[in-house]
Amino acid sequence: MCGIFGYTGNKSASDLLLQGLGRLEYRGYDSAGLATVSENGGLEHLKSGGKLSNLIKLIGTEPLTGNCGIGHTRWATHGEPNDLNAHPHGNSSADLFTVHNGIVENYFDLKEMLVKEGHNFLSETDSEVIPHLISHFIEKGFGLEKAIQQTASAIKGSNTVAAIHSKNPGEIIAFRVGNAGGLTIGIGIDEMFISSDLPALAEHTNTVHFLASGQVALVNSNGVNFTDLDGNKVNLETHTIEKNTLFAEKDGFDHFMLKEIMDQPESSMSSLRGRLRFSPYSVLVPEVPLTSKQAQEIKRVVLLGMGSSLHAAQLGALYLEKFARIPAVAEDSSEFRYRNPVIDKSTLVIAVGQSGETADTLEAMNHAKKYNAKIISVANVEGSQATRIAEGTVMMHSGYEVGVASTKTFTGSLICLLLIALHLANDRNSLSKEELSELTEQLTHLPRLMGESTQLNAGTFSNLAKLYSKMRRFLFIGRGLMVPIASEGSMKLKEISYLQAEGMTAAAMKHGPIALVDAETPVIALATNNEYRMKNIGNMNEVLARGGSLTAVISLGDDQLESLVTNALFVPKAPEILEPIIATIPLQLLAYHIADYLNLDVDQPRNLAKSVTVE
Known part of the structure; x- marks a missing residue:
């Protein structure tokens, strides 16, 4: 759900962290932040609500120094998406910072205990208990590595965490418990990386380790050591991944x-x-x-x-x-x-x-x-x-x-x-x-048919986008193999245009949803030329009889259906097993053009993340 990136080596950490977070921003873009071990040995950090571009502007005026650091791009679970709730989070003495992906399910009890001990919390997030809990164990006499292992065992839920401490200036310590998204350790020459996803490492290395649940990674510029949560040494397989930038x-x-x-x-x-x-x-x-x-x-x-x-x-x-x-x-x-x-x-x-x-x-x-x-x-x-x-x-x-x-x-x-x-x-x-x-x-024949599907209807989408941007809601209908595609078409429209849409079987429309059909509720029908043709025609006539606007995805050359519907989106004639795959494309393009006409953020729609790593 959130993106974590870390670097330790001999280059400027902040530049590489920003680059890595740019590759991970699809995982969450409510806020972003960095923490580095500065040239004088202390810790520096900057964070900003909103997209990564806000943080980049901030660092342009307040640059961070140092060759070791961690970064984070956030999809909010606890606390509003603002500067205060952005990661990294620090302890009370600001000599330790952490970034976190997951949900600390017992954070309320942990926070209550830590507040009684005198720890000062600044944010509304569950994530902030992690650096304070590490400090709690350090105050109990544990070393940093053991304190982090203790913390990993104490927090409940699925969580992935990376930490830096001023007393270990070139080291990143990370752990993973449960399935809160992956953490990959990238191996460079006199430099090391950590990342939530492989693609952020593609420009730097293709030699990696995958951290599993219940494991801790101690990373410095010379390499990495792995342990379990009890401190026992663990040997992880090295993987070579095909580069793709x-x-x-x-x-x-x-x-x-x-x-x-x-x-x-x-x-x-x-x-x-x-x-x-x-x-x-x-x-x-x-x-x-x-x-x-x-x-x-x-x-x-x-x-x-x-x-x-x-x-x-x-x-x-x-x-x-x-x-x-x-x-x-x-x-x-x-x-x-x-x-x-x-x-x-x-x-x-x-x-x-x-x-x-x-x-x-x-x-x-x-x-x-x-x-x-x-x-x-x-x-x-x-x-x-x-x-x-x-x-x-x-x-x-x-x-x-x-x-x-x-x-x-x-x-x-x-x-x-x-x-x-x-x-x-x-x-x-x-x-x-x-x-x-x-x-x-x-x-x-599928690649050719998909290619034709991307080129058909080019002049239609802009007109439909202008018309449909004013509508209140949409019904997507299909039969047989097309039913899941109707559901997917409705989801695409919801995701990026923020317009209410519902997908269903064409027959189910009569059992309630047809009450919604009016001039402001277009029906999108998947009606290619297959065994359901006559049933589709019957269902579409039910919409037209009630004054509804009907757009249908139909096979190219189907003059009968073209004359029946309000608007037609064509796909090439195809075998039945391929029809659902190629019919997906005009629905994707329809959603895209409506969202683009509304001047919305198509690539990063609000409240969503590419990889959902919390339950």
Whole structure:
């Protein structure tokens, strides 16, 4: 939810910290701050409410010195997003500063104890108890390392913390407890880095360690040592990650979101690459960690996700039942482990999430693991926590996504889930060789079809944006494979335009929501030319009969539907299994153009964060 970046070496820490936070700002942009060990050995810090640009301006007039420091960009959980509540937070003597990602669930009791001891709190945050608690243990006679280990054990919840102290001027000490987002240690030459996400390290190093729950990292410019919370030495594997700095540029687009929508033809090729066989046509996803025998023994599939990933999981469940003929259900990760679900070794759990760090999904995966379920993750970040919990990971390979609203990682998820369904269908013999060959051949056309989808309707969106920016609410409807896409379309509009929208099955509209239909409530219908065509026409006529405005996503050349609807958004004719994926694109572009017309922050919509690492 928040972004942490740290540096120790022989370069200016503040410059590198700001650069790193710029790569992490999608994780939260309510406030930002830095703390460094100054050239004279003391600690300096600056922080500012609002976006990182505010902090950059402040440092321009009040520069920080030193070669070691920590930085933070915040998504607020406790306390308003302002200067006072921004990180880093310090202790009463200001010789210790910390940055924090997570929620200290027992902060009220800890704060009450610390206040009685004379500790002075300045903010409204739960995070501020951490530096005071470290000081509390130092006052009890513990050294800094042991005091931090004691603090990690004392705070409840999922938390990741990094600290600097004036008595250890070149050292950063960090710990992780639970699933409060990852922390990666980057290894340089006479310099070291820490970061919440890999992409912020891409320009500096591709050699890293991943800090796991219950571990502490003691980082200086010469290297890093790891311990558990009791101080026992831990050896962590060193990973070499493929460098990718392409994410940093908009390539002439006004916003990252628009660039990432237009990236989808290429990113879809990356998702397919190496997974299609052409002689004969078939699908093979080597990352699926099941033998043919194990695939045949699977009795049920549970797909887990939150937000856009839940919508992807819903379509994935439909693909699995349709092709692999396995009972499948998509579940909200946050509720899964609390309802005592029925799972066992014959259950396959597929966890979907672009970051691989969503706290609710990680906890659901851990719950499933207790019952010996087979676990696959679908993720876009190599080495993320989800990839380390799962037995196998099907990477999206979508490339880095800066915009907070998911676009190319959503379609990447859909492609991966379709590939998994076809892979399992092959192993389970639920499709004939001829059927599998035909479906695989259809998949080869997907990048071209997505490319055409990005180019169609170019002149339509600006007119719709001007019209729809004045509307009060929207209903998105679909049937069959299009139902999850209706939900995703409504979410995109809500996320970036702040307009109320609701997605549903077209038939469900008659059971209440149709009461909302009026001149100020447009209906967006997904009505490509498939088996639901006549039912879609009936549902759309119900809207028109009540004076509603109807925009429909329809197949190019469908003159009958074009003449029926108020506005048409076209997609190229496509096989049924690909229609949901390509129909996503005009809905993304519609949401983008409405938000852009309203002059809203498309890439960083209010109150949201790219990676939700708190429950």
